[in-house]
Amino acid sequence: MTIGQLPKNFKDLQHLTEHWALTCEEDRFNRLHSVSHQELSDFYHEMLPKMPVILEHLSKCKLSALSNEDLTLYNLACTMAETSHPMDLGWGATDFPGAYTWRAFQFATISQSSRAKPAI
């Protein structure tokens, strides 16, 4: 987990960073499956209204040159995007019947920079 500062316009979300500004898909997936539905709901409902302005702010940045503050905001928004499905889709729980066990997934590291560096 990263404990970083957020850009000044997003300080009201600072209390979320300790547990939700996570740096990779594996950590975000594990987080999703280690919290209660209520904890997920609280995070989701605090983040969802802020997503348009967060995305607008980040869209003016470069992924390859994010400041520490913007990187924390990026990680927070990624965790929101990746853990939103139970709330968006109305599962009523952090997981749903009919899904193969989440514990089976192994994740290879995908670096942030690889997204911005196409294959030759």
Next chain:
Amino acid sequence: MSKEFQTVFVGDFSQCKNTVALKERFTPEFYKLEKERIFRKAWLVAASMTDLSQKGSFYISDIPPLKVSLLIVRGEDDQIRAFHNVCRHRGDKLVQTQSGTTRSFTCAFHAWSYSTSGKLLNITDATQFNGINKEEYGLVPVHCQVWEDAVFVCLDDTPQETLEQFLGPEIYHGYQGFSKDRVKIADHKLVLKTNWNLATNAFSEGYHNLYIHKNTVPDYQGGAGNPDRHRPYLEVGRHFGRYSTHGNQNHKKTPTEAAVYAHSKPLFPWFPALDMTNYPPGINPSRFSQWGFDIVHIFPNCIFGPQANSHTFMTFWPIDHETTEIRNWRFAYGTDNPADAIAQAYSVTRAREVIREDMNTMETTLKGINSGAIPHIVLSQQEMLIQNHYRAVDAMIERNKP
């Protein structure tokens, strides 16, 4: 009553059968045939070019059915080569890390070192080796060919066909340039107690999507006039089968999906109408106007899934007759925009939940088949790729009889 939505069927279906007895195919004896006559003979997807993007980039790809580890590397001359990941001195595993970039490889056991083109560079304490010619002890090469952004290997001593011949012109030439500027955005691996055929089959038909994906993508396919979500186009060939899906033009985005896709190109599961002028002919081959994505089964064990702005390679590797390793690689357009990357991350994880539903059928189906309760499975026309898969299995086993 409105007319049923019709699929355009292309290819030779004369050898495809709509009933297939499976239990006899899931035995250790039959698996032995599949291993030696299919996996040792076929061209197999082993790596992606994203992992080999610069000189010295390497990627370790295990081939579980043949119990080999391969070292795939981009040399200083930009050639992609594959080698057995085995030191020529005493046979230890040469490279232990999954991927990276290097100028040479050094074995941890006795420090023999090799160039990225496989040449033996140095024998430590060389004077103690009598009559050993260094030139004869390069890494052992494996046949390797690049197709778009995928690296195929063939473990046969002498491949029966080139990759082009194996795939056929529809596949080999049909997707030229589609992966330009694409990068890998997800890499998942799972091991399931199922047979590799069943795992491959689960991603080779769209009949199921109306039923098992209700919790994840309830409205991504079909639409008015196509309530059963028939495939608009379905084609089979000697070593492939492919179909297009009907992207629902009235798909309702979830709240988060709407927020993140406001900053990206269309991504799964949102498939708005698209100008396909600049797409190669293999993608949406019938140019269906409400296209969602394609599924291309590359025989034996790869599902390639091109979409407008992303694509997937899933491979299904038998470890034994009832254990399968699944690799799920997802790619999208390269971007330096963080908002775009968040949208891609959303897409990956939405699709990840969908494939968890697909995977949930695999172990229970194996148990059902192995119980002997049913004599055979029954396959519809919408499941023609599965019919074609078992035709290809039988044809290849027959062709490679000793």
